[in-house]
Amino acid sequence: MKKILLGIMLSATLTACGGEEKTVQEKEPDIQAARLDANIQILASDEFEGRSPSSPGEEKTVNFLKQKFQEAGLKPGNGDSYFQEMDLVEITANPEAVMTIAHVGGRDELKYGPEYMAWTKRMVEQVSVDESEMVFVGYGIVAPEYGWNDYEGVDVKGKTVVILINDPGFATKDPALFTGKAMTYYGRWTYKFEEAARQGADAALIIHETAPAAYPWAVVEGSWSGPQFSLATEDKNMNRLKVEGWIPGDYAEKLFKTAGLDYAALKETATKADFKAVSLKAQMSLTLNNRIRQSKSRNVVAVLPGTDRADEYIIHMAHWDHLGKDESLEGDQIYNGALDNATGTAGLIELAHAYASAPTPPRRSVMFLAVTAEEQGLLGSQYYAEHPLVPLEKTVAAINMDVLNHLGPTRDVTVIGYGNSELDDYVDQAVKAVGRVTRPDPTPEQGSYYRSDHFSLAKVGVPAIYIDGGVDHVEKGEEWFLKQHEEYVANDYHKPSDEYSPDWDLSGAVEDLKLIYRIGARLANEDSFPNWRDGTEFKAKRDAMMK
Known part of the structure; x- marks a missing residue:
């Protein structure tokens, strides 16, 4: 392509120390x-x-x-x-790890990469979650200024929370709900993992959908596979979840169905402040063997x-x-x-x-x-x-x-x-x-x-x-x-x-x-x-x- 360079001379009005204005020709x-x-x-x-x-x-x-x-x-x-x-600490999970989900219809074994992505920020050689009850907590948000608490009335200690990406404003486009179409910090995956840890969960899985995430599954797979870096803390990041991860939206829909739940209807319910967490009648198991390298x-x-x-x-x-x-x-x-x-x-x-x-x-x-x-x-x-x-x-x-x-x-x-x-x-x-x-x-x-x-x-x-x-x-x-x-x-x-x-x-x-x-x-x-x-x-x- 032809490159067009536009030269523009600008006279900017700046305020000097004494408060008087002066014009500087740049x-x-x-x-x-x-x-x-x-x-x-x-x-x-x-x-x-x-x-x-x-x-x-x-x-x-x-x-x-x-x-x-x-x-x-x-x-x-x-x-x-x-x-x-x-x-920094670099933690690389073994990509051979299989996530097992036991549900009322049987057991699913999910492959690392195309079927789930998970990692840990804890500086340990192995983390394990065994038969952890899976609970759908809507958007996984606690926001007092919006009168919102998706964890109200549910104890998720030791459990695996399943969370929608983004926030309720995106789903409804209601400008009076959070900030409407514009994502708040509560919609970010970083916040959702942090909040799940504060609530005492062992693991959190975010449901991936391309539109609310703003990128396809391939980005999830590419970004969270291989070495994962964190700032190294004195407690070796033990305040983080055992397992942080994602599951594809189509698998989530299937999982909800096996529990007799309507995924689409529950997503709609999750956009209401009175949403209550729902058990998925399933248990998640996963062991991650990690290679740890501390570095600068x-x-x-x-x-x-x-x-x-x-x-x-x-x-x-x-x-x-x-x-x-x-x-x-x-x-x-x-x-x-x-x-x-x-x-x-x-x-x-x-x-x-x-x-x-x-x-x-x-x-x-x-x-x-x-x-x-x-x-x-x-x-x-x-x-x-x-x-x-x-x-x-x-x-x-x-x-x-x-x-x-x-x-x-x-x-x-x-x-x-x-x-x-x-x-x-x-x-x-x-x-x-x-x-x-x-x-x-x-x-x-x-x-x-x-x-x-x-x-x-x-x-x-x-x-x-x-x-x-x-x-x-x-x-x-x-x-x-x-x-x-x-x-x-x-x-x-x-x-x-x-x-x-x-x-x-x-x-x-x-x-x-x-x-x-x-x-x-x-x-x-x-x-x-x-x-x-x-x-x-x-x-x-x-x-x-x-x-």
């Missing part, structure tokens, strides 16, 4: 399509082996990023080091120091990791993760060049944070949020990138988390200045805000957004663009086929990066601290830290 940011393309190719190459944490691929990736940040003129972000190291992994952190407000920080972030290699596969064994997220990582390098080559340094410091283990549950960003290298109250905002636009320029810009914070105002001004349109997340039911690294910062109170490419293609329109995206999710997302292609049109990514730079640069030259909007679940933490 130099065209140094963001180069050729350099972006070349770095994506390197990061997504077979040589980097899918960039799995704690692997030879990590070693190559983090040293490559260190080199690129040094070349851009950035300083180490962790004292005299470009790395923030953390302890690293976030890569580089900083461009500010001038008169250098103790305050803007964070640009993207995750460098992907799924590594699976030597059990025939043919291509490398999950190259070209779009997810070699593109965003290479974009971070471009932003570093843009800031470092600006005519004047920013007033506030700018941190470039390439985090590890996003694919394993946002672990690198979680570790940073729990062990910040600068005080959270001095962290003005975080701007995340995860999968850049490879299809060419769009008329719009998608903001994941739009409506949550005053960062919207900065986005709107920058987008309007270049003649584009701001669009909220077009698929809020997929829970994208809770699925990438900005969420780790949001959880601890830092205003954070994820700026994505738009969907209204300049030449081919919205329908065409969305079709390409759907095909990527169905065919390439979290699969070895997510590989670099010379046919990509990165001109749209370049436009988006220039926009992200201008948003960040404005924040880096102001005095103000944008906050969360009233009613947002993160505002209380921010207000408390800023007192």
Whole structure:
């Protein structure tokens, strides 16, 4: 495809320390399509082996990023080091494990991969669940602010809870129920496993359905097979469930039927606040023999120091990791993760060049944070949020990138988390200045805000957004663009086929990066601290830290 580079000069109005306004004529940011393309190719190459944490691929990736940040003129972000190291545990379950479900109609033996997926986060060589009663707990949500408790009146200690994915608002599209079509954190699989553990269950199985999960079963199979990483805790993660896992929706329907239950009717009942848990008249048994490897992994952190407000920080972030290699596969064994997220990582390098080559340094410091283990549950960003290298109250905002636009320029810009914070105002001004349109997340039911690294910062109170490419293609329109995206999710997302292609049109990514730079640069030259909007679940933490 022909690549169209749009050069846009922008006059931005910034607020100075004394409160007076001044106009700063920005130099065209140094963001180069050729350099972006070349770095994506390197990061997504077979040589980097899918960039799995704690692997030879990590070693190559983090040293490559260190080199690129040094070349851009950035300083180490962790004292005299470009790395923030953390302890990880890698647990690999034996894929020969068979899940047995005894029910009124007999016994089913499910094969690991196509018929169930399960793992443990406990740092033990074997976990075993034996004849554990299976209980359907609807969406598995306890949300006092919504008057909701799916566990009310049922004791699930030692049992296996079976849970619907997403939340009741998605199922009903009722805007008055949770947040309607938009997924809340209660709809995320991470929350559901955490809540089941708090309730004392031994195991939790989420029922997979493609629409509410937002990805096909192949993504479940690919993402949770092989080595699974966690942050290593002092209690060896014994506060987690014995078994966490998924079962396909068609099998769940069959299981409900054997118990004399109507799966569709019970799903409908589960969307009501007075839902009561139901026994499936079945027992689950599973033994997982695990290979345990404790290891280290690293976030890569580089900083461009500010001038008169250098103790305050803007964070640009993207995750460098992907799924590594699976030597059990025939043919291509490398999950190259070209779009997810070699593109965003290479974009971070471009932003570093843009800031470092600006005519004047920013007033506030700018941190470039390439985090590890996003694919394993946002672990690198979680570790940073729990062990910040600068005080959270001095962290003005975080701007995340995860999968850049490879299809060419769009008329719009998608903001994941739009409506949550005053960062919207900065986005709107920058987008309007270049003649584009701001669009909220077009698929809020997929829970994208809770699925990438900005969420780790949001959880601890830092205003954070994820700026994505738009969907209204300049030449081919919205329908065409969305079709390409759907095909990527169905065919390439979290699969070895997510590989670099010379046919990509990165001109749209370049436009988006220039926009992200201008948003960040404005924040880096102001005095103000944008906050969360009233009613947002993160505002209380921010207000408390800023007192």
